[in-house]
Amino acid sequence: MIELQHVSKRFGNFNAVSDLSFSLHSGQILSLIGQNGAGKSTTFHMILDFIKPDSGKILWSGKPLTPDAITAKVGYMPEERGLYPKETIKSQLLYFAALHGMKKAEAIILLDDWMKRLNVVGKSTDKIESLSKGNAQKVQLIACLMFKPQLLILDEPFSGLDPVNSELLIKAILTAKQQGTMVIFSTHNMDNVQKLSDYIVMLKHGQTVLKGTPTEIYRQFGRLRLDIEGYQNVERLKRIQGVKKVTLMANGVHLELNNEQCGKIIFTEVTKHGYVPVFNQHYPDLEAIFKYEVHKKAYDRL
């Protein structure tokens, strides 16, 4: 288990991370979200002991996380992608495996296996400089995964990946999770956060603005979105108290509500006139929540 207890870091007058706390157990995935400069990479750097926190503790199974433990247990893929361009995939990955103390024969087997699993196009004897950005990124991911880390830190792992490769990456992350690896990743893609996360932490200017499981976070906002199919009387809906906004869609309407309770009134109203095939009152999606938290002062409550 990794645990961050009231961790803070300042760079001069700039508050990079302030009083950040979370814990993650074996086989759990945590998404660290926030705008650029919110403090995500700084958090990763503190976990990796690249920089020391000004205050707070970073614990591994209740004990302070030591540099030796990081080297042995943590796999890290930084936001800044980089590999030796003149080297082959094989020599590069064997070097990384050697740095983790792995035997060459064992590493070769794993290398081939991971290359197949992540569908890396080309041979292991191809030079890195000949690979596409997506494939180079996959090679980097293999470097992080092949030594079976207990904690995997991925900084913006989906940036630059097409949807097919993103799916492969998601599968790889889920496989690691099944094997008991803890995963912390940052991303701006809220769909992937929704698909993967057991726990979400959102940072804004270093402050934690959202924290919890996806369900806990959704519940904070309530079921304030409503999709109705087979009903298009916008004017009638607008007159109902608690309806904030009505948008006419191709085969129905989408509503934004001020409170959950008015859903019942709307249901009574729309079913009064006949059959409604879809009536779905749901939570706002993470993207809407993210945008709301970023622009909190400029927008009304969701």
Place this chain on the structure above:
Amino acid sequence: MKILKQKQVLAVACHEIKGQLSSFTYWTIILWPLLIAAIFERSGNIHLDLSTSNYLNLNLFWGNFLPIFIFMVSLSYVSIMANSVAVDKTSKISEMLLAMVDAKEQLIGKISATYCLMLLHMTIYAGLIYIYERVTHGFIVQTIIRNTSPVFFVYIVLDAAVALFMALVWATEIASYVTDESQVAVAVIPVMLLIGTGTMVAFLFNAPHYFDAGISVMRVYANVVLAFPPIGSLLMPTLLANQNVSYVEAYLNIIIQLVIIAWLLKQSIRQYRFGLLSSKKANPFLSVLAHENTGNLKENKR
């Protein structure tokens, strides 16, 4: 964990050696002195008939040879080292590497690799000299070695190793701030300026007419100054060859230098780690040069 660290040092060293052995630069370093030697040999300019050598001649030989040797070896291997660090930085791999292996192991691995490469370099030269002397029935090197005191010989080997170590540590520290491969020269220049100055002063010390009396008067002062690496390593062999200092002073000087280097190395590892992570930070030495240039441009505009 200790075993893992040793494996990491070995992995870094092997990676460096493998990379250098397949590089054009390393073989150029070995070949070009041989080419120059061959030109001298063909034009018959080598007249080192030491069949009548006496102790003073031999001392003058070492007094001249050693500073040049240290200068040339430092220039070659400091460039290799700086280039290696620059490749890590410009390939944007340093952050990922730091998560796998600590800066200390990286630095020690790279330095160990450089010594291995230098050892191979010297072995190749020794082999070639041996073959040359067998073919030409010459005995120049044999005579020099036979007539050199073993204690002195051990000292100069140790001394050259210490001087190179210091040069490598400093070059690595400066090179860790390189953000572009074109800046490698900037990492090499400060170190080579120091080594070059030491070499020039060593030449002056090897002219007994001017400095024999002076060094006797300043003996205590000189010993203090010479303790600072790599000044001591550059000047001591010359002073020892000319019998201006005793063996006790010379060996004591090496011990003091090693103690200072151990302390400097500790600081260097910290700086190296910081430099590797500060990709957005400009090379401080380059910044100074850039500032100078901007200053000049402003002056010109006026």
